[in-house]
Amino acid sequence: xxxxxEPDSSEECDYDSSYAMETDCVLGSSPPSLxxxxxxxxxxxxxxxxxxxxxxxSNEESDMDxxxxxxxxxxxxxxxxxxxxxxSILNIDKQEIKKIGGDLDARVLYTLxxxxxxxxxxxxxxxxxxxxxxxxxxxxxxQTVPQDIKDKIEQLLA
Numbered sequence: 001x002x003x004x005x006e007p008d009s010s011e012e013c014d015y016d017s018s019y020a021m022e023t024d025c026v027l028g029s030s031p032p033s034l035x036x037x038x039x040x041x042x043x044x045x046x047x048x049x050x051x052x053x054x055x056x057x058s059n060e061e062s063d064m065d066x067x068x069x070x071x072x073x074x075x076x077x078x079x080x081x082x083x084x085x086x087x088s089i090l091n092i093d094k095q096e097i098k099k100i101g102g103d104l105d106a107r108v109l110y111t112l113x114x115x116x117x118x119x120x121x122x123x124x125x126x127x128x129x130x131x132x133x134x135x136x137x138x139x140x141x142x143q144t145v146p147q148d149i150k151d152k153i154e155q156l157l158a
Contacts, residue, residue: 067125070114071132078139079107080114090117092156100152108143111136113153120157 066089073080087094090113101109115136118129
């Protein structure tokens with residue numbers, strides 16, 4: 001993308017590469033424009049340096065850890081794998097998800113669940129999961145996703 005002192009409001013990030021975005025979210029080596037957005041999303045929390053030289057935001061560190069754990073479950077094809085981490089991170093019941101999903105393909109169910117959860121529970125960290133979300137949406141667009149299941153998941157996450 002183009003670089004200037006004022007980021008274009010239509011651009012979410014100044015990056016051309018998804019790898020750079022993922023690296024920034026993990027390593028905390030983001031450019032000033034993204035760092036400023038993340039800092040304001042964190043409410044200007046205290047910034048401290050960890051033992052490895054990365055920047056950490058003390059008041060929202062656990063949310064970042066949760067987002068990183070969730071996005072690590074995405075495959076190259078764009079879907080999310082079923083993993084017990086999802087239930088604990090989102091504080092939801094495994095049996096409830098099984099009941100909602102019924103015989104729906106687990107890849108579709110968990111991709112829908114994680115995608116909706118990221119948007120609902122971590123909107124302030126969208127800069128870190130936006131590209132992952134786009135890839136998941138592309139995957140879901142090629143699948144049959146029943147509206148009633150989507151609605152039930154949204155109710156569960158509310």
